[in-house]
Amino acid sequence: MRLVDMLAQQRIVANQAADDWREALGISAGLLLKDGYITDNYLQAICANHEQLGPYMVIAPGICLAHARSEDGALKTGASLLTLNPPVAFGNEMNDPVWFLLCLAAEDSAGHLQALMELTELLMDEAKMAQIRLADTSESIWTIIAQ
Numbered sequence: 001m002r003l004v005d006m007l008a009q010q011r012i013v014a015n016q017a018a019d020d021w022r023e024a025l026g027i028s029a030g031l032l033l034k035d036g037y038i039t040d041n042y043l044q045a046i047c048a049n050h051e052q053l054g055p056y057m058v059i060a061p062g063i064c065l066a067h068a069r070s071e072d073g074a075l076k077t078g079a080s081l082l083t084l085n086p087p088v089a090f091g092n093e094m095n096d097p098v099w100f101l102l103c104l105a106a107e108d109s110a111g112h113l114q115a116l117m118e119l120t121e122l123l124m125d126e127a128k129m130a131q132i133r134l135a136d137t138s139e140s141i142w143t144i145i146a147q
Helices: 021-034 040-053 113-124 126-134 138-146
Strands: 012-016 058-060 063-066 078-088 098-105
Touching: 012 021, 012 138, 021 040, 021 063, 021 078, 021 098, 098 126, 113 126, 126 138
Parallel strands: 012 078, 063 098
Antiparallel strands: 058 063, 078 098
16 A cells, blocks of 8 residues: 555645644544544554653654554554644654654554555655645645655
């Protein structure tokens, strides 16, 4: 499955404000919940992982890849994306604050690997990431990702 197949435009929100990491995760996971990709338990598992293991999901400066295990409530493979404005602290000294939050739900361990490779390429593309950071609509972000 490709990244554009996992990330529908209706699950992209630009310039979202959030008071803290928990609210940011709730908004992001809420987009997947609304579309039937996860159960309520999935968000609870993401937050519990953050509390127990620390902010390991903040994988690079400004970037969070939120996820839990499939058995924690992933019903279908999909993703949501928020750009946070202002950026939000997740407690990762090296990589805070987070402005790019991708919430991933995977129904199995292999179906999303192509999308993760494409996501890695996107995250390494400084020009596209700068465009996404400046984008003020979900449509703009979708267009950048779909290129």
